[in-house]
Amino acid sequence: MDTKDCFYVGLVTKIFGYKGELVIFLDVDNPDKYKEMESIFLLLEGKLVPFFIDKLVLRPNSLEAIVALQDVCTAEKAKTLIGSEAFLPEHFLPHLEGEEFYFHEIEGYQAIDAVMGPLGRVVTVLDFPGNPVIQIQVGLKELLIPARNEFIQQLDRQNKKLIIRNADGLIDLYLNE
16 A cells, blocks of 8 residues: 555544553544544555554544554554554545545646636645645646635536636736736
8 A cells, every 4th residue: 555545634643541542633624524444554664554443532623533553552652653644545535526525636637717718737736724725737837726615616527627716817817927
């Protein structure tokens, strides 16, 4: 298993108690969708290592989970896992419908403005805290559009197209320098 076949779920931030339980910060929109996880991969020394989950408890009103991993029974062993990134295989992603999408999902999509027409290809989504932006390659120029509902008019998964409704003048600002 390689990280390119997985998605980032979160980060082991600290130990919990003295029996080897860990606190994992879940970097996800809806932690409830992950409360039934049976296993997880931790990135250790550049390699994904699978761990079975004995117990997972979501902290109320938080993005944190208290997790007991099989064969991690002491605080000393748990401490070695602090700072590890947590991953799941892509096929574990909950299915999204409508205009909801995962950032990695739209890479390579054709970006089309509802008024101006075809723009270029989506390179990636830059996940800036509180303000992710869609990076679109338009010829030799880069266009950044906020990844917010008010700018996304339609997501066509079948044809790999992202129809956007641009804020007045935003595209002109980038392309007519």
